[in-house]
Amino acid sequence: MPVITTRPCPADARAALEQAGLAPAWARLYAARGVTHPEQVAHRLPQLLPPAGLLHIERAATLLADAIRDNKRLLIVADYDADGATACAVGVRGLTLLGARVAYLVPNRLEHGYGLTPDIVRLAAEPPFGDKRRPDLLVTVDNGIAAVEGVAAANALGIPVLVTDHHLPGDTLPDAACIVNPNQPGCGFASKNLAGVGVMFYVLLALRAELRRRGTYAEKAEPDLRSLLDLVALGTVADVVKLDANNRTLVEQGLARMRAGKASAGVNALFRAAGREPARATVFDLGFMLGPRLNAAGRIDDMALGIECLLTDDPATAQQLAQQLDTLNRERRSIEASMQDEALAILDGFRPADAVSLTAWQADWHVGVIGILASRLKDKFHRPTIVLAASENGELKGSGRSIPGLHLRDALDLVDKRHPGLIIKFGGHAMAAGLSLPAGRHAEFGLAFEAVVRELIDPADLEGVIETDGELELAEHRYEFAEQLDHAVWGQGFPAPLFSATFDVVAQRVVGEKHLKLKLAREGEQFEAMHFFHPEPLPERIRAVYALMPNTFNGQCSLQLKLQHWEAADGEGDKKGAE
Secondary structure (H helix, E strand, O other): OOEEEEOOOOHHHHHHHHHOOOOHHHHHHHHOOOOOOHHHHOOOHHHOOOHHHOOOHHHHHHHHHHHHHOOOEEEEEOOOOHHHHHHHHHHHHHHHHOOOEEEEEOOOOOOOOOOOOHHHHHHHOOOOOOOOOOOOEEEEEOOOOOOHHHHHHHHHOOOOEEEEOOOOOOOOOOOOOEEEOOOOOOOOOOOOOOOHHHHHHHHHHHHHHHHHHOOOOOOOOOOOHHHHHHHHHHHHHHOOOOOOHHHHHHHHHHHHHHHOOOOOHHHHHHHHHOOOOHHHOOHHHHHHHHHHHHHHHHHHOOOHHHHHHHHOOOHHHHHHHHHHHHHHHHHHHHHHHHHHHHHHHHOOOOOHHHOOOEEEEOOOOOOOOHHHHHHHHHHHHOOOEEEEEEOOOOOEEEEEEOOOOOOHHHHHHHHHHHOOOOOOEEEEOOOEEEEEEOOOOHHHHHHHHHHHHHHHOOHHHHOOEEEEOOOOOHHHOOHHHHHHHHHOOOEOOEOOOOEEEEEEEEEEEEEOOOEEEEEEEEOOEEEEEEEOOOOOOOOOEEEEEEEEEEEEEOOEEEEEEEEEEEEEOOOOOOOOOOO
């Protein structure tokens, strides 16, 4: 049963924010998230960290500027998730704006696997990418930091590689012509949380500065790279990187362009396919509506479809591609639902008290969906989770998700060190990682992973915790405040506000066969509320965890409470958590 806690709020920071002019409710929310001055949430472009802070970025700019000067052929090698797709689109669009000859190649998840492999290098050197001659420079986006063999293969063909990535490096760096990655050794960039698309955007900023230094814009206007910020925002949110101040600025500026009608044709088309309005764009839209549709191409089919949607400037073409992405997303949801049912049947009787980790395996699961399944199982059981399936090359492909308190990549690294040969390769972040195993060794891996997690994790981390902002003043329960919250930038490391309070359940009924519509009362005030995907009836009095939700229906604006979790209050009935 999850424990409901209240997020600490430093009184001095809260007071300082109020004295600086923030409304008390906002001062409280921001102070509880580490903000000490209003400038930290102003999110203006001049506040972005300067590109010069990224190690080797001047070398990358010189490399690209020389390539443009010499009319060399650049080939971007992308990743097949939303971050990789947006990074590729930003790279192609930005480099083209700055005068480069550039094409792209994205591996197919089911055929090629991840990143710049020797196979991908050979494919890059052949037609149509090699055309009559090979590319003069390979540029990786959202991958490459672990591509030791791939970079070596490119070097053997005489093709230099510029790596732009954000993933954590292994013990050995690839022998690339240049590496730009905030997480590489020796890089002092203050924001280690840039997504792959953010790194590529920074490289373009540095390249434009280098071209400016060379006098390229002495007699013509500089390209406006702000036109890429909608894509930067989408990839940053979809990759669930920590939204530190720098990333929040990138996201806020991208959302502002969407709301102002300045988004690319592809982003606008994705909004329409999702039934959402760009003029009211929110972080929720990017993370839960657009991101999954874009990701569906890489999971089910070929991410080139998603990249083409982001590259086209023709609205009709963009809409056609977005509809194809929407169809793939529906297929992905169907596959995911079937896999989840199978996983729960396999895990029938699994008790989290018996284990500190979870490893699930089924040969015929779709390798493009195992990451989503891992996330679902992690949420349900609150355990670090690895899901494995058989790939076409006979290996087991795995995807993992973690909980706060366990750095997943570090855990896999320890398994690898203690059991040489058990893991073929792995990589990722604290909260998500991918790996490959030899066929038939899933049970052995599960035991090794369980032992390492048991050693690394604090038992307290295995207890589910729902962190809230405590009780919200009744006067703040209004549509305008809910709309402001909805339009603010929240996400990983800067969580959206949740409030907790005790309510009387005045009325409840099931709507749409799977949702519960409620009327809740507190201190004489009544509120409309929804408990989505949970039609089960509630007791008469509950302690609720909820978000404020601006609701617009038939032109009428009203406030609703979105129930996230509840417990029976005053010892009434059995306690029950949800969502």
